[in-house]
């Protein structure tokens with residue numbers, strides 16, 4: 379029996395809701411838009427139109443995946459971060475709203491410098507690197523990532539956004555600092571994995587579909603902050619900035635790590651929920 383667009387929307391919303399999908403109405407709407415091009419306005423104005431059977435079948439199998447916990451973003455295959463679209467799928471972390479704080483701070487700093495040289499460590503989809511490169515158009519941004527899967531998405535996202543001032547770099551952040559000369563960068567920005575290892579299995583089921591490598595910050599969650607600060611601080615120019623996204627309760631610990639390596643002007647910024655979400659510091663080379 380043919381259904382109208384409104385009937386399909388209500389059916390999918392109910393199905394998602396009954397199967398414990400949070401914000402089922404929003405997810406159902408996103409799926410309607412993706413498979414039928416039917417946003418809220420079209421549903422209101424043209425909800426009585428018949429739904430195409432083929433699209434309905436595709437929508438229904440997508441809804442089944444969503445009920446199993448597959449993140450909506452992976453099903454749709456694209457997600458927007460700060461006005462730019464990014465391809466996402468299994469193997470790459472979905473860009474989060476929380477990361478806008480670090481990306482905004484990185485953009486501000488990049489815009490304050492002429493032809494800034496920037497490296498985004500643990501770049502994933504390239505959310506931060508590409509946003510900064512598109513904002514500060516005369517910047518030169520290196521996007522370093524170890525996961526082959528993530529790196530493939532990163533390269534596709536550079537193409538998608540025509541962000542040709544981003545250069546992808548395949549490397550392990552804990553091993554490849556020596557590939558760059560000391561004093562190379564005005565800004566090192568990173569949103570590294572920062573969840574405590576033992577916490578990962580307890581997180582919501584959607585997160586279990588995301589790569590563990592993108593989440594696991596070691597026993598205390600601080601592994602990458604220690605290693606990156608120690609191995610990379612000399613790669614900054616004098617007056618350069620190291621900027622991290624941090625987990626909800628990690629600000630004080632990360633500030634201490636920066637202090638240990640002689641960073642000055644150490645500061646933090648809050649996210650919209652009131653958590654201290656970024657930590658940054660300035661590096662000044664001591665002349666010998």
Ligand SMILES: C[S@@+](CC[C@H](N)C(=O)[O-])C[C@H]1O[C@@H](n2cnc3c(N)ncnc32)[C@H](O)[C@@H]1O
Pocket residue numbers: 470471472473474477499500501502503504505506522523524525528549550551552569570571572589591592593
């Ligand atoms: C929390 S995600 C951040 C991704 C992206 N920067 C963002 O903000 O959406 C951390 C990223 O670090 C990468 N990663 C994990 N271990 C790494 C390593 N040893 N070297 C380089 N990248 C690594 C993961 O593959 C993942 O893409």
